[in-house]
Amino acid sequence: MPINPNQKPSSPKPDDSRSARPANPMSQPNSADRPPAVAQHNQPPKHTENPWTEALKTIGLSLVLALGIRHFVAEARYIPSESMVPTLEVNDRLIVEKISYLFNPPQRYDIIVFIPPEAAGQACLGLASPGGRIKDAFIKRVIGLPGEEIAVRNGQVFVNGQPLQENYISAPPNYQWGPQVIDDNSYLVLGDNRNNSCDGHFWGPVPRENIIGRAVFRFWPPGRVGGISPQTP
Numbered sequence: 001m002p003i004n005p006n007q008k009p010s011s012p013k014p015d016d017s018r019s020a021r022p023a024n025p026m027s028q029p030n031s032a033d034r035p036p037a038v039a040q041h042n043q044p045p046k047h048t049e050n051p052w053t054e055a056l057k058t059i060g061l062s063l064v065l066a067l068g069i070r071h072f073v074a075e076a077r078y079i080p081s082e083s084m085v086p087t088l089e090v091n092d093r094l095i096v097e098k099i100s101y102l103f104n105p106p107q108r109y110d111i112i113v114f115i116p117p118e119a120a121g122q123a124c125l126g127l128a129s130p131g132g133r134i135k136d137a138f139i140k141r142v143i144g145l146p147g148e149e150i151a152v153r154n155g156q157v158f159v160n161g162q163p164l165q166e167n168y169i170s171a172p173p174n175y176q177w178g179p180q181v182i183d184d185n186s187y188l189v190l191g192d193n194r195n196n197s198c199d200g201h202f203w204g205p206v207p208r209e210n211i212i213g214r215a216v217f218r219f220w221p222p223g224r225v226g227g228i229s230p231q232t233p
Helices: 051-072 118-125
Strands: 074-078 093-097 111-114 138-144 149-153 156-159 177-181 186-190 211-220
Touching (some): 074 211, 111 186, 138 156
Antiparallel strands (some): 074 093, 093 211, 138 186, 149 177
């Protein structure tokens, strides 16, 4: 179809599909343009727990975790006597770990915490037997292992007839002991302060089941913080 140059082009009609809003911003869309109303359902009110109950639950959980860790993993202990001088001093605070002895037996030179046998009650505190057991745990150093023959003579410990090298004791022992073969599943323990320690040379070996754990770290006093080396003070 030929185009008449004198004919004015007709104005295009506006595309209503592009109009997303009313022309008059103050005008409101009619009911046909409104989205369908969403039915409002009554929501049950959220239950808010009493803050005291929340606090008690938190404290209870913390206590359970703390007791579990103390019983199975590690616990803090303090030194009440001079029996382990110079390695450990009175009022030293230690961490005693309980995991390693679940997989490996105690080793010579380990510093262990244990429940003393009944014989220790009579030897150390004069408690009458039977039932004269000391309730507090002891801490000493493992010297004799199961099946070994241990003797103390002339200021020296001998293991199967061979002198034991010890660089941690306060002074050589001034007593004689043994020779004695250590029972299976038992350990001879002695204090590093040999002449001021109620230990295995008074009441014999410690059964394996009495051992609580191994001292591994000193966290008090500040000037002595650090790991506890098995063979050096």
